[in-house]
Amino acid sequence: MSDGESKGERLNRELMELLQELRVVITGVQVLLAFLLTAPFQQRFAQLPGSLRNAFFAAIACATLATAFLLAPSAQHRLRWRSGDKERLLRFGNQSAIAGTLFLAASIVLAVYVVTNVLFTTDLALWTALGFVVVFGALWYVLPLVWRSSPEEKASEEEQQEPSNDGQPQDQESRGASSRR
Secondary structure (H helix, E strand, O other), rough: OOOOOOHHHHHHHHHHHHHHHHHHHHHHHHHHHHHHHHHHHHHHHHHHHHHHHHHHHHHHHHHHHHHHHHHHHHHHHHHHHOOHHHHHHHHHHHHHHHHHHHHHHHHHHHHHHHHHHOOOOHHHHHHHHHHHHHHHHHHHHHHHHHHHHHHHHHHHHHHHHHEEOOOEEEEEOOOOOOOOH
């Protein structure tokens, strides 16, 4: 590897980075799911029209799926411990994390739709939900994909590398807690 990191070291680092990212996200998903699961037991919930109860149930279903997808890489990591197949585990974990964030965004948008509809009007609720779809889509999916394929980004990354003590280029960005230099 050009940065002095072996394939095994890279896989270890990337897997630990993924699991750390999921550890941060899952806390928020668990809080959201807990809130959604308790809301139907409030007195006013029974007064919601059927369409809002359906949207609320969809929010619960999406939050549950987000939880399943976001916890799956950790469960897989535990079950496949020392199986020697970290690359497959990393690919699965990445795909699972992306699916989990899709369901998380859907759950948040649906919950915001229901709350906005109860507080204001259906039209405002629809516009608010659409606005959040755009925000989540742009920040979580479009921008990272645009940055990933940007030729300017690649040129900038090459300029940011500086030689290390051993003459090898060293990336300026953090390598995470699992990397030792």
